[in-house]
Amino acid sequence: MALSKIVRDSLNTGIDDNSDATAITIDSSEIVMTGKTAANFDTAGFQTASDGQTAVTRASATPFFVNRKTDDGTIIDVRKDNTTVGSIGAVGTDVYLSSPSGNDAGVRLGNNIIRPCTTTGGSRDNAIDLGKSDTRFKDLYLGGNLYIGGTGSSNALDDYEEGTWTPTIGGSSGTGTVSYSTQLGTYTKIGRVVTFHGQITASSTVSGGSGTLQIAGLPFASSASPMNWYANANLSYFGGLNSYGTETDFVLLLGPTASSTFLRFHAFVNRGDISRSPTQAQILSGSSFYFGGSYETTL
Helix, strand or coil, X not given: CEECCCCCCCCCCCCCCCCCCCCEEECCCCCEEECCCCCCCXXXXXXXXXXXXXXEECCCCCCCCCCCCCCCEEEEEEEECCEEEEEEEEECCEEEEECCCCCCCEEEEECCEEEEECCCCCECCCCCCXXXXXXXXXXXXXXXXXXXXXXXXXXXXXXEEEEECCCEEEECCECCECCEEEEEEEEEEECCEEEEEEEEEECCCCECCECEEEEECCCCCECCCHHHHHCEEEEEEXXXXXXXXXXXXXXXXXXXXXXXXXXXXXXXXXXXEECCCCEHHHEEEEEEEEEEEEEEECC
């Protein structure tokens, strides 16, 4: 049934669109419509059915406004079987979405902050979990710090990364030429601490170069911290080094200056007699090293 131009008299109000156009349409399914004559969700206009289903559609503009005046509080009360299961409300210029009273969990948005809140949008500190052991979020992308266990600068984790690096054989007074059959390196950086592992095997005798034997190419430069002056790497295996037998113990120390990216060799022959450090010239085809350690960087 189409109602067009129902005019009010002195005692009753009706519908008057001041034209001959249809103002309201009620179809055979008892769906009431304004702004359209056929019920669907894609055509601009308003419709509501006798079973409570309602749709508001508007092109290129906000279709629905809800306005609470005077004070803060609930704007939309969401119910299931007439029991409140959540609400959307306002606190100042912030909007919040919360669970019903008793659960006291919500999230509040405003001023470039997303934060936990109470049922009424108030602040709630250190009480609400994000995710659950059996319903986890997947990835977390952060451009700043992660504060764990506290809010101070000492609780801030500003960097975590994993990657690879390429170890090379060198000398303290000049890097020669050597070919490799294996060059493997991995690292994990947590804050300023770098933990690394590596494997390197030469496939040729070194040509040129001089000075104390070094493994170069660490993924980050060391800091000037005194801790780094004693930082060492564990050499778990070595073999094929000219003039050194299997009874030689090697200690790999981080480079002696700040911003070092290399490990230097010191040798202890026959497990007690301190001897000269090996040189780069003692690298032969088949010389091999497996090592790992940690140090502090400024990055």
